[in-house]
Amino acid sequence: MVTPPAAQAYTSRVNLYLVREQGESFETLVQRSEIIARAAIQRSFDADVLMTDVIVTVIGDNQGISVPILTVPVSRSEWQLLPDVPQWADYFEAARYLVGDEDAVEP
Structure with missing residues (x-):
């Protein structure tokens, strides 16, 4: 008997500027940021079924x-269940001050 090769699952890491x-x-x-993250996530899953x-x-x-503005770590099953960036995203609130937001209020 020949054992079929095991399917390998892996993670895609995408940095967008x-x-x-x-x-x-x-x-x-x-x-x-949320809009381009959503597109990148969907493209990554569409491009590779593994x-x-x-x-x-x-x-x-x-x-x-x-x-960094946000990072979105999400599994395929989570994304299929709920393809919503804010649901899965981690936001870097400190970025508000580093990008020089005129509306930012000092703590």
Whole structure:
């Protein structure tokens, strides 16, 4: 008897860079980050049926300063159940201050 090779599951790690538009609020930057993260997650799962997990990190750039905005670690089964970035995302609130949000209030 020949044993078939075991299927190997693996994780895709994707880093995306997003440049902050002039005058763009932090909230809008986060919304754009969620949109591109969602597309990247879906593309990763669509591209490879063996992909079991995806970790997408969106890094915001403001005048040469780059900081993580959010990261989304999600499994295929979680994504199929609920394909919603905010459900799975970890947000880096400190990025608000590092990107120089004019609306940020000092603690």
